[in-house]
Amino acid sequence: MFATVISMFKNKDIRNRILYTLAMLFVFRFGAAIIVPGVDTSQLMQGVNTGSFLDMINLLGGGMIQQLSIFSLGVGPYITASIILQLLSMDVIPYFTELSKQGQSGRKQIDKYTRYLAVILGFIQAFTMMQALNSQYSIIADTALSNYLYIATILTAGSMFLLWIGDRISTKGIGNGVSILIFAGIVARMPSEFVSVFEQMVDTSSSSAMFNGILEFSLYVVVYLIIIVTVVFMQTAVRKIPIQYTSSTVQMQKRDMTYLPLKINSASVIPVIFANAIMVAPSTIAALLGAGEVATTIQSYTDMTKPVGLTIYVVLTILFTFFYTNLTVDPAKISENLGKSGTYIPGIRPGSETKQYLSKVLNRITVLGALWLAAIASLPYVIVMFTNLPRSIGLGGTGIIIVVGVAMETVKGLKGQLTQKSYRGFIQH
Numbered sequence: 234m235f236a237t238v239i240s241m242f243k244n245k246d247i248r249n250r251i252l253y254t255l256a257m258l259f260v261f262r263f264g265a266a267i268i269v270p271g272v273d274t275s276q277l278m279q280g281v282n283t284g285s286f287l288d289m290i291n292l293l294g295g296g297m298i299q300q301l302s303i304f305s306l307g308v309g310p311y312i313t314a315s316i317i318l319q320l321l322s323m324d325v326i327p328y329f330t331e332l333s334k335q336g337q338s339g340r341k342q343i344d345k346y347t348r349y350l351a352v353i354l355g356f357i358q359a360f361t362m363m364q365a366l367n368s369q370y371s372i373i374a375d376t377a378l379s380n381y382l383y384i385a386t387i388l389t390a391g392s393m394f395l396l397w398i399g400d401r402i403s404t405k406g407i408g409n410g411v412s413i414l415i416f417a418g419i420v421a422r423m424p425s426e427f428v429s430v431f432e433q434m435v436d437t438s439s440s441s442a443m444f445n446g447i448l449e450f451s452l453y454v455v456v457y458l459i460i461i462v463t464v465v466f467m468q469t470a471v472r473k474i475p476i477q478y479t480s481s482t483v484q485m486q487k488r489d490m491t492y493l494p495l496k497i498n499s500a501s502v503i504p505v506i507f508a509n510a511i512m513v514a515p516s517t518i519a520a521l522l523g524a525g526e527v528a529t530t531i532q533s534y535t536d537m538t539k540p541v542g543l544t545i546y547v548v549l550t551i552l553f554t555f556f557y558t559n560l561t562v563d564p565a566k567i568s569e570n571l572g573k574s575g576t577y578i579p580g581i582r583p584g585s586e587t588k589q590y591l592s593k594v595l596n597r598i599t600v601l602g603a604l605w606l607a608a609i610a611s612l613p614y615v616i617v618m619f620t621n622l623p624r625s626i627g628l629g630g631t632g633i634i635i636v637v638g639v640a641m642e643t644v645k646g647l648k649g650q651l652t653q654k655s656y657r658g659f660i661q662h
Contacts, residue, residue, distance in 0.1 A: 261414060315347050468637060470496070564591035
């Protein structure tokens with residue numbers, strides 16, 4: 234591992250990309266410290282990490298909702314717009330479906346529409362968020378409409394500037410820029426979270442209480458590491474389906490067999506985001522409309538720290554995992570591509586039988602992926618139900634899945650670039 238890191242910094246191009254990414258992240262963290270003018274953020278800490286609608290916004294914004302910085306929206310509007318356009322491209326609107334089939338030019342056009350939609354969604358989200366925050370925590374002194382529009386414009390501009398930083402990282406840095414920004418925001422919160430856990434668990438009033446607290450904290454860290462290892466394992470787990478070329482006339486050895494990998498968790502963290510949105514949207518809308526009793530009733534069914542709400546959340550996560558997996562992994566298209574490339578699955582006829590076989594395998598492995606994703610996503614709420622730890626320092630959750638996934642993809646990309654450079658150097662010599 235250390236040899237790989239040293240090799241990366243020895244390579245001039247990769248070293249420059251890493252330094253450029255770090256410079257962009259510095260700009261990101263600097264902007265995260267700039268508070269939106271005209272707001273009082275002293276009460277916001279009470280609303281974060283309580284299972285409210287602020288949770289997901291705070292996560293995608295890297296924890297910046299707590300101080301309401303100019304980057305508070307994060308890249309959330311762009312992610313939402315990307316999901317909407319991706320769903321519309323799945324044979325929902327023919328125009329977007331055709332664009333998705335036009336290769337690079339079509340993807341550029343879809344990305345342009347995604348950014349336009351992100352601006353609209355960002356402004357609407359910022360405006361409604363400020364109204365909701367002010368109604369609950371009275372953070373704005375001047376409640377004139379013009380002031381709301383002013384703050385919403387600042388937050389939307391901050392989100393679009395973050396998107397520009399993400400583009401710069403993708404072009405001149407390392408990894409996917411948007412993912413790197415989310416990763417950096419979550420990682421930046423981790424030290425303070427561990428400090429909060431230590432302060433919560435360790436009682437310094439007596440030596441025996443302090444010793445027991447340190448043991449509990451050590452157990453917490455060990456469990457945290459076990460969860461990370463589990464996430465790494467599940468993110469890399471694949472079901473290998475053997476495939477063979479029709480032109481091959483020689484019986485292939487097992488070690489020479491080519492495989493079609495199907496990921497256990499093809500949907501990544503998207504189902505958790507969908508499930509969270511469904512759980513918090515009804516009560517949030519009811520609260521904004523001033524329906525206090527209705528909001529309270531809805532909250533009793535959508536509170537994920539209660540058995541009923543947690544059960545609904547788990548079921549939604551599982552359903553969305555199947556839904557999104559079947560949207561992103563198309564057995565019919567895979568079967569068609571296998572036929573075009575002259576490959577087949579041994580023992581399975583090309584065409585409809587291959588499609589049915591892939592669908593059956595995909596549904597089976599998605600059961601495991603969905604159950605795992607639901608378990609990891611619900612773990613923070615389970616911890617709150619059975620321990621005295623506050624929601625803010627619960628174990629597991631969406632953040633770990635995002636951090637591990639982005640870290641693995643970035644390292645994989647860096648190793649790929651390093652290998653490519655090594656091959657070029659070998660050829661030149």
